Amino acid sequence: MRPLLLLDVDGPLNPFAAKADAKPAGFHEHKFRLAGWSRRRPLRMWLNPGHGRALLDAAGSAELVWATTWEHKANTMIGPAIGLPVLPVIEFGQTGTEWKFAAVARYARGRPLVWLDDDFDMYTKARDEFLSARTGLMSELVRVDPHTGITQAELAAVRACLG
Incomplete structure (x- = not known):
């Protein structure tokens, strides 16, 4: 069964926690206008x-899939800003205590997965239940520091899991 590589935006791709004067190397500023965001x-x-x-x-x-709100x-x-094609999207709707x-x-649905995100520790009970239900399936949660975004270390972890 083809594994999944799940990808979050804020934290992994957008190191939002970095200080404005300490932008990580290789990153470029983008400005987006979003509905519901300040006009x-x-x-x-x-x-x-x-x-x-x-x-x-x-x-x-592996199938690369957006796992982002x-x-x-x-x-x-x-x-388009980082050179990715259109990817499948996991729809979350309203998230609660299960995040x-x-x-x-x-x-x-039973497929092995590697997941890049910065928030795995927000809901530890839901995380632990998720992992317990996936016993026997590769379920690698690769935490990304939201100060740095994805680095070579996280990419190496992904390759090691999927290789």
Whole structure:
């Protein structure tokens, strides 16, 4: 069964926690106007144009999938900025105490997965239940520091899991 490589935006691709004067190397500023965001100022994001190719290479034969609350906007705004093609999207709708885990479990349906995100420790009970339900399946949660975004270390972890 073809494994999944799940990808979040804020944290992994947009190191939002980095200080404004300490933008990580290789990242470029982008400004997006979003419905529901302040009309006076656009949303500032830092994105690394090399991440698209690096993620496609690291994924190998795995299916790369958006696992972000940006949902379909990731394909129209983020993907083009970093050189990713249109990818499948996990739809989360309203998340509660289960955070993203319930939607990911439904989408993955028994497929092995590697997941890049910065928030795995937000809901530890839901995370632990998610992992327990996937016993026997590769379920690698690769935490990305939101101060740095995806680095060579996380890409190496993805390759090691999927290789």
